[in-house]
Amino acid sequence: MVPESYPTPLAGQKLxxxxxxxxxxxxxxxxxxxxxxxxxxxxxxxxxxxxxVANAVYTxxxxxxYDSDIxxxxxxxxxxxxxxxxxxxxxxxxxxxxxGTAGGGTQKDAVSxxxxxxxxxxxxxxxxxxxxxxxxxxxxxxxxxxTVRVGATGGTFGLQWAQATSTAANTTIYTxxxxxxxxxx
Numbered sequence: 001m002v003p004e005s006y007p008t009p010l011a012g013q014k015l016x017x018x019x020x021x022x023x024x025x026x027x028x029x030x031x032x033x034x035x036x037x038x039x040x041x042x043x044x045x046x047x048x049x050x051x052x053v054a055n056a057v058y059t060x061x062x063x064x065x066y067d068s069d070i071x072x073x074x075x076x077x078x079x080x081x082x083x084x085x086x087x088x089x090x091x092x093x094x095x096x097x098x099x100g101t102a103g104g105g106t107q108k109d110a111v112s113x114x115x116x117x118x119x120x121x122x123x124x125x126x127x128x129x130x131x132x133x134x135x136x137x138x139x140x141x142x143x144x145x146x147t148v149r150v151g152a153t154g155g156t157f158g159l160q161w162a163q164a165t166s167t168a169a170n171t172t173i174y175t176x177x178x179x180x181x182x183x184x185x
Contacts, residue, residue, distance in 0.1 A: 004057065004184040022183070026050055028158075029178040030064075035170040037072075042128070042160040044079050045173060049158025050181050052081065052150050060088075061145040062179030064159070068133025068140075069169035070097075070109045076142075076161040077128030083151025086125035092142030094119045095164070097132040111138050130164045133171065144179065157181070 007022055030047040068074045073095050093116045098106050100114030111134050123129055131142055148157055163171045
Protein backbone atom coordinates (compact mmCIF):
# COMPACT_ATOMS: atom_id res chain seq x y z
CA MET A 1 0.00 0.00 0.00
CA VAL A 2 1.32 3.44 -0.98
CA PRO A 3 0.90 6.30 1.53
CA GLU A 4 -1.57 8.96 0.44
CA SER A 5 -0.30 12.30 -0.73
CA TYR A 6 -1.81 15.22 -2.57
CA PRO A 7 -1.05 16.31 -5.15
CA THR A 8 1.22 13.81 -6.85
CA PRO A 9 3.42 15.84 -9.23
CA LEU A 10 4.31 14.05 -12.44
CA ALA A 11 7.74 13.99 -14.10
CA GLY A 12 8.07 17.03 -16.34
CA GLN A 13 5.01 18.73 -14.86
CA LYS A 14 5.22 22.51 -14.65
CA LEU A 15 5.26 23.72 -11.06
CA UNK A 16 2.87 26.60 -10.61
CA UNK A 17 2.09 28.72 -7.59
CA UNK A 18 -1.38 27.14 -7.46
CA UNK A 19 0.09 23.62 -7.43
CA UNK A 20 2.62 24.51 -4.74
CA UNK A 21 -0.04 26.20 -2.55
CA UNK A 22 -2.26 23.10 -2.82
CA UNK A 23 0.52 21.10 -1.14
CA UNK A 24 0.62 23.31 1.93
CA UNK A 25 -1.52 22.82 5.02
CA UNK A 26 -4.11 25.49 5.79
CA UNK A 27 -4.37 26.92 9.31
CA UNK A 28 -7.41 28.69 10.73
CA UNK A 29 -6.60 30.64 13.90
CA UNK A 30 -8.97 32.58 16.09
CA UNK A 31 -8.10 36.26 15.97
CA UNK A 32 -10.66 37.20 18.63
CA UNK A 33 -12.52 35.55 21.49
CA UNK A 34 -16.03 34.31 20.71
CA UNK A 35 -18.63 34.23 23.48
CA UNK A 36 -21.99 32.51 23.48
CA UNK A 37 -24.64 32.39 26.18
CA UNK A 38 -28.29 31.46 26.62
CA UNK A 39 -28.23 29.09 23.63
CA UNK A 40 -27.79 25.40 22.93
CA UNK A 41 -27.97 25.88 19.15
CA UNK A 42 -24.59 25.00 17.71
CA UNK A 43 -23.35 27.51 15.16
CA UNK A 44 -20.20 27.70 13.06
CA UNK A 45 -17.27 29.42 14.74
CA UNK A 46 -16.45 32.62 12.80
CA UNK A 47 -12.73 31.76 12.62
CA UNK A 48 -12.26 27.98 12.72
CA UNK A 49 -13.52 26.97 9.27
CA UNK A 50 -12.25 25.96 5.81
CA UNK A 51 -13.52 25.41 2.28
CA UNK A 52 -13.09 21.76 1.24
CA VAL A 53 -13.42 20.30 -2.25
CA ALA A 54 -15.54 17.37 -3.45
CA ASN A 55 -14.10 13.84 -3.29
CA ALA A 56 -11.03 14.92 -1.31
CA VAL A 57 -9.55 13.48 1.88
CA TYR A 58 -8.12 15.71 4.60
CA THR A 59 -6.50 15.23 7.98
CA UNK A 60 -6.71 17.87 10.69
CA UNK A 61 -5.24 18.67 14.06
CA UNK A 62 -5.51 21.59 16.40
CA UNK A 63 -6.76 22.73 19.75
CA UNK A 64 -9.05 25.25 21.32
CA UNK A 65 -9.03 26.95 24.68
CA TYR A 66 -12.37 27.65 26.34
CA ASP A 67 -14.08 28.35 29.58
CA SER A 68 -17.63 27.64 30.59
CA ASP A 69 -19.94 27.79 33.54
CA ILE A 70 -20.11 24.47 35.42
CA UNK A 71 -23.81 24.16 34.57
CA UNK A 72 -23.38 25.09 30.88
CA UNK A 73 -20.42 22.99 29.66
CA UNK A 74 -19.58 23.18 25.93
CA UNK A 75 -20.96 21.05 23.11
CA UNK A 76 -19.10 20.91 19.81
CA UNK A 77 -19.40 19.20 16.44
CA UNK A 78 -18.31 19.82 12.86
CA UNK A 79 -20.05 21.56 9.98
CA UNK A 80 -19.41 19.31 6.96
CA UNK A 81 -20.72 19.07 3.38
CA UNK A 82 -23.41 16.47 2.62
CA UNK A 83 -22.24 12.84 2.54
CA UNK A 84 -18.95 13.61 4.30
CA UNK A 85 -17.48 10.77 6.36
CA UNK A 86 -14.59 10.43 8.77
CA UNK A 87 -13.66 10.27 12.42
CA UNK A 88 -12.26 12.67 15.00
CA UNK A 89 -11.05 12.68 18.56
CA UNK A 90 -11.00 15.51 21.05
CA UNK A 91 -8.90 15.10 24.18
CA UNK A 92 -10.56 17.27 26.83
CA UNK A 93 -12.29 17.17 30.18
CA UNK A 94 -15.52 15.19 30.46
CA UNK A 95 -18.85 16.72 31.37
CA UNK A 96 -18.37 15.79 35.00
CA UNK A 97 -14.96 17.26 35.68
CA UNK A 98 -13.09 14.94 38.03
CA UNK A 99 -9.85 16.31 39.43
CA GLY A 100 -7.26 15.33 41.99
CA THR A 101 -6.67 16.74 45.45
CA ALA A 102 -3.53 17.25 47.49
CA GLY A 103 -4.50 14.32 49.69
CA GLY A 104 -4.71 11.88 46.77
CA GLY A 105 -8.52 11.95 46.56
CA THR A 106 -10.82 13.26 43.85
CA GLN A 107 -13.31 16.09 43.61
CA LYS A 108 -16.11 16.93 41.20
CA ASP A 109 -16.52 20.10 39.10
CA ALA A 110 -13.83 22.05 40.94
CA VAL A 111 -10.75 23.96 39.86
CA SER A 112 -7.62 21.94 40.62
CA UNK A 113 -3.86 22.17 40.22
CA UNK A 114 -3.76 18.35 40.37
CA UNK A 115 -5.15 17.66 36.89
CA UNK A 116 -8.44 16.44 35.40
CA UNK A 117 -9.83 13.26 33.88
CA UNK A 118 -9.61 13.15 30.10
CA UNK A 119 -12.27 12.26 27.54
CA UNK A 120 -10.64 10.20 24.79
CA UNK A 121 -13.17 8.27 22.67
CA UNK A 122 -13.27 8.73 18.90
CA UNK A 123 -16.40 10.16 17.28
CA UNK A 124 -17.96 10.01 13.81
CA UNK A 125 -17.31 13.26 11.90
CA UNK A 126 -21.09 13.85 11.78
CA UNK A 127 -21.52 13.63 15.57
CA UNK A 128 -20.65 15.94 18.42
CA UNK A 129 -19.22 15.73 21.94
CA UNK A 130 -19.68 17.65 25.15
CA UNK A 131 -16.79 18.92 27.27
CA UNK A 132 -16.95 20.11 30.87
CA UNK A 133 -16.49 23.56 32.31
CA UNK A 134 -15.23 24.44 35.76
CA UNK A 135 -16.47 28.02 35.75
CA UNK A 136 -16.01 31.22 33.80
CA UNK A 137 -12.42 32.41 34.16
CA UNK A 138 -11.04 28.87 34.56
CA UNK A 139 -9.86 27.87 31.07
CA UNK A 140 -9.81 24.32 29.76
CA UNK A 141 -8.63 23.04 26.39
CA UNK A 142 -9.45 20.35 23.84
CA UNK A 143 -6.78 18.79 21.60
CA UNK A 144 -8.32 17.82 18.22
CA UNK A 145 -7.36 15.48 15.38
CA UNK A 146 -9.19 13.55 12.72
CA THR A 147 -9.88 12.60 9.11
CA VAL A 148 -12.47 14.14 6.76
CA ARG A 149 -13.54 12.27 3.60
CA VAL A 150 -15.61 14.70 1.55
CA GLY A 151 -18.38 13.26 -0.63
CA ALA A 152 -19.49 14.41 -4.08
CA THR A 153 -20.19 17.97 -2.89
CA GLY A 154 -17.58 20.33 -1.48
CA GLY A 155 -18.35 23.09 0.98
CA THR A 156 -17.49 24.23 4.50
CA PHE A 157 -15.70 22.20 7.14
CA GLY A 158 -15.55 23.93 10.50
CA LEU A 159 -16.04 23.84 14.24
CA GLN A 160 -19.59 24.49 15.43
CA TRP A 161 -20.36 24.88 19.11
CA ALA A 162 -22.69 26.16 21.82
CA GLN A 163 -23.47 25.70 25.48
CA ALA A 164 -24.60 22.16 26.27
CA THR A 165 -27.09 23.60 28.78
CA SER A 166 -28.29 27.16 28.29
CA THR A 167 -27.19 29.61 31.00
CA ALA A 168 -26.79 33.40 31.11
CA ALA A 169 -23.03 33.02 31.79
CA ASN A 170 -20.69 33.30 28.80
CA THR A 171 -19.04 30.23 27.30
CA THR A 172 -15.94 31.45 25.43
CA ILE A 173 -13.54 29.98 22.87
CA TYR A 174 -10.37 32.03 23.07
CA THR A 175 -8.09 33.84 20.63
CA UNK A 176 -5.19 31.77 19.21
CA UNK A 177 -7.17 28.51 19.23
CA UNK A 178 -6.39 26.92 15.88
CA UNK A 179 -7.00 24.06 13.47
CA UNK A 180 -4.63 22.96 10.68
CA UNK A 181 -6.09 21.10 7.68
CA UNK A 182 -3.99 19.09 5.20
CA UNK A 183 -5.31 17.53 2.01
CA UNK A 184 -3.98 13.99 1.58
CA UNK A 185 -5.95 12.62 -1.38
